[in-house]
Amino acid sequence: MVSTAHNKIEVQDLSIHYGAHKALGNVSLTVRKNEIFGIIGPANSGKTSFLNAVNRMDMMRPNMNVSGTVRIDGIETRSWRNVYALRRKIGVVFPLPVGLPLTVYDNVALAPRLAGTAGSRADLNELVERCLRRAALWDEVKDRLTHLGSLLSGGQQQRLTIARALSQSPEILMLDEFSIAVDPVTTMRIEDVLKELKEEVTIILVTNLVQQANRLADRTAFFLNGECVEIDDTETLFSGSAKDPRTNDYIGGKFG
Amino acid sequence: MATASDARDKNWFIDKFFQSLMFVCGISAIVFVVGIFLFVFKEGLGFIVNDLNVAEFFFSPKWRPTSLHQPTYGILAMVAGTAAVTVLAMAICLPFSIGAAIFIAEFATGKTREILKILIEFLAAIPSVVWGFIALSIMNPLIITTFEVPMGLGVLNSALILALMAAPIVTSIAEDAFKAVPDTYREAAEALGATRWQTIHKVVLPAAKNGLLSAGLLGVGRGFGETMAILMASGHSINIPTSVFDSFRALTATIAAELGETAVGSPHYQSLFAIGIFLFFITFLINMTADFIVRGVKKG
Ligand SMILES: Nc1ncnc2c1ncn2[C@@H]1O[C@H](COP(=O)(O)OP(=O)(O)OP(=O)(O)O)[C@@H](O)[C@H]1O
Ligand SMILES: [Mg+2]
16 A cells, blocks of 8 residues: 555555454554545444554553554554553543543633643633534533533534544544434534544544434445445445445445 | 312322321421430530530540549640541542542442442451551551650550541542543643643542542541540640640540540530530531532532
């Protein structure tokens, strides 16, 4: 695979094992700069495992074994000695919102503070406001920045998580089934946010809602039982011209 | 509407039965606590009403209950000694215990962790009197030779022993507090690029704050309540300690050592119960403080 300038992430022969159990086998794909790359697939297809391999969260899990290569901007992630600096480039939004038991403000300010890039109080205030605005949350929380983030509603917490992920000025944003605990209206608002964000960041969107991938993703990969069945332009896949019949069946709602 | 579907079935009666049973258990706990308190209070009451000179009781360092011409009942020296030892013991115990708890909960895996936990449980199982024995036969000569002081029994010895005694329980409560912090917090922090230490320092510690506080207060409670080991390690002489090598006498140890020798109902006997009431009061105050702080923390 030749590394070209507009490829943000290149994955080659990625396999993931938990002990003897194979969660993902021989996945090769590329994610282009500033695209929304959708990953769809039923439960246990290895989507979350894939994301964990990209930002090397396997280091936290002694039983998780990753082989193959992941390159970001052409540099192999395994060659990073400071894995924390690598992770700072990648924002992550989890399926269930994780409002850390800090104030709303501190939740968003955490990443710059950790990285030591917080700057002056005024700079930080501005950053917090900008991130909250971009996550479509500012208007709802601007009067309670000092309240505990973990006391916000589920949908608000999920947007707080997005604001927090943005606060580290990531180059890549990975969302794992972000709408699982969010109402449809908020989901739509977050989707609009993502469409805007893709001007600045590269987005990997794992979703259990097939239509969400259709709405947002430029290209989509279909994972099934640890196998990457097919990758194509979202339009192609959803127009019924997927090459693999299993993809058609899944998109058509026949299983999963 | 009493229809057939509204009939009280077996599960309904079982539920009622267990509810009543739990109610009785809950109430009995309260009954015991109140009963004990009333007993202690009743025994100390005569002294409080007849002989207690409040100023003398709290502010005199002289505890001479058996003096023939003028018995004095001052607990100041004992309070000062007990408090000093508790503070010093916690200063030694908390950093080590919380450090150990962080290691066990956040870093150790597999065998290391199991072995550590077993060792700590083993430490918790050592009876109080054995600790007293260690204080007398190991710590005492050690302190004498290390610091070149004439006597090794006193504040330092007691604090070291107390720190060792409190360490297992403080460690395991602190470890529980860390375990209660959801892993999702850690993963969220690490995904933000937090190092292991940053994760612990910025996310896990604040989230475990309340649990750590109760661990600390448990240690303080232990300090005020421990009797046998302190009786042996303190030197047991009535004295306001001015250095860590000074001997002192603990409130609890006084009760333990003197209660058997007094005539039931005598002022001396009753004064010991007054000390008991005072200890009750201190414990109550510690718990209230804990409650207060925890609530303040929650409000954020
Ligand atoms: N920490 C772990 N330890 C052991 N096995 C795991 C672990 N995490 C995931 N697995 C296994 O790996 C496989 C893939 O899981 P993964 O979470 O990647 O699936 P997923 O596609 O994200 O599913 P879902 O849609 O339910 O989130 C599953 O069989 C799962 O049981
Ligand atoms: Mg998943």
